[in-house]
Amino acid sequence: MLSMQTFYSSLFSPKVNQASSFRALLQVARASLKEILAVRSTLAWDTWGES
Amino acid sequence: MGLYEESIQSLLRHSTVKNWNAIGNALERALTRQPVAWHFPIKACEAVGAPVENALPAVAAITCAHMALILIDDLLDEDPRGAYLHLGVGRAANLALGLNTLGISILLEAKDCKERVRAAAALNEMMQRTAYGQDLDVQNAQTEEAYWAATRSKSSPYFAAALYIGALFGDANSDTASQLKRFGEIFGEIMQIHDDLNDTLASPANVDWLKGRSPLPILFAQIVPHPERERFIQLRTQVEDPKALKEAQSILVGCGAISYCINELISRHKQASSLLEDMRLSDPQPLMQLLEEAIAPIRHLFTEVGADFKEENN
Numbered sequence: 001m002l003s004m005q006t007f008y009s010s011l012f013s014p015k016v017n018q019a020s021s022f023r024a025l026l027q028v029a030r031a032s033l034k035e036i037l038a039v040r041s042t043l044a045w046d047t048w049g050e051s
Numbered sequence: 052m053g054l055y056e057e058s059i060q061s062l063l064r065h066s067t068v069k070n071w072n073a074i075g076n077a078l079e080r081a082l083t084r085q086p087v088a089w090h091f092p093i094k095a096c097e098a099v100g101a102p103v104e105n106a107l108p109a110v111a112a113i114t115c116a117h118m119a120l121i122l123i124d125d126l127l128d129e130d131p132r133g134a135y136l137h138l139g140v141g142r143a144a145n146l147a148l149g150l151n152t153l154g155i156s157i158l159l160e161a162k163d164c165k166e167r168v169r170a171a172a173a174l175n176e177m178m179q180r181t182a183y184g185q186d187l188d189v190q191n192a193q194t195e196e197a198y199w200a201a202t203r204s205k206s207s208p209y210f211a212a213a214l215y216i217g218a219l220f221g222d223a224n225s226d227t228a229s230q231l232k233r234f235g236e237i238f239g240e241i242m243q244i245h246d247d248l249n250d251t252l253a254s255p256a257n258v259d260w261l262k263g264r265s266p267l268p269i270l271f272a273q274i275v276p277h278p279e280r281e282r283f284i285q286l287r288t289q290v291e292d293p294k295a296l297k298e299a300q301s302i303l304v305g306c307g308a309i310s311y312c313i314n315e316l317i318s319r320h321k322q323a324s325s326l327l328e329d330m331r332l333s334d335p336q337p338l339m340q341l342l343e344e345a346i347a348p349i350r351h352l353f354t355e356v357g358a359d360f361k362e363e364n365n
Binding site: 002003004005007008012025027028030031032033037 | 252271304315
């Protein structure tokens with residue numbers, strides 16, 4: 001697993017993200033908040049909540 | 052009657068519960084509110100080829116443990132939904148103690164399981180590690196190392212114990228049981244990252260924002276030197292204002308904090324999948340299904356933003 005700093009540098013590095021599968025993650029970073037929130041309900045995993 | 056209902060009924064018949072209204076009432080409510088991962092001991096039994104009925108004491112014990120952890124978690128978080136509000140702080144803490152020990156008793160009294168003492172020790176260890184992790188958590192990690200130390204203590208042990216104890220009740224050999232425990236630990240981290248994403252993206256601002264906590268996306272935005280870091284830190288004090296919250300959440304997306312969390316999820320999914328491939332299980336499907344459910348939201352997100360899902364992101 002990458003450190004936060006390493007990930008950040010890699011995500012926005014033109015050299016890295018063109019060559020690697022960071023492209024998908026970069027697309028997430030370029031998405032609007034509205035697009036991210038639209039799928040939020042599917043990320044609703046409250047660790048200590050009831051199922 | 053399903054296995055979960057059977058496990059609750061077995062608890063309700065326990066001598067401790069018969070004379071203790073508060074614990075009995077809590078268990079009655081649990082009949083309709085299943086705890087997260089209550090079914091993990093069953094999945095472990097299925098995975099090792101054992102009858103699922105073997106898992107009944109493990110399901111009961113994990114349910115008790117979860118109920119105890121929720122009581123304490125709500126106290127620590129000052130959660131407005133917490134049972135301590137109608138029970139009182141002291142009674143809630145005492146009820147947690149009672150549930151914790153009831154879970155251990157259920158395991159020790161399971162005469163059909165030759166590993167019942169080991170199972171009880173595992174449950175005890177889990178509660179101990181989680182208590183430590185909860186204490187780390189309320190100290191509000193401000194570094195990556197501190198964040199992962201808290202997560203691995205407060206979240207992973209529960210899922211690990213649920214699978215491990217289930218494996219013991221399924222007569223799994225020691226190596227397989229340990230591998231299932233490790234699988235559970237990774238799964239616990241996956242769950243915590245999902246939880247952090249959910250809490251961070253909630254609107255209105257949830258308790259993590261309001262109490263200045265640093266779940267993973269917020270920690271990222273505070274640590275890495277992105278152009279809007281100072282603005283983000285400023286907005287953190289204003290998130291009761293919906294506009295400020297929205298701007299802060301937009302910064303989380305744009306600075307890569309959400310992407311980072313997704314990458315961490317994918318990495319752990321890959322790690323758990325690899326571990327699963329190495330295990331000698333009668334039926335790995337139940338655990339494969341757990342992993343698929345964990346990664347499905349990410350596939351959905353990538354589809355929504357027009358990206359290809361590739362598991363080699365690391």
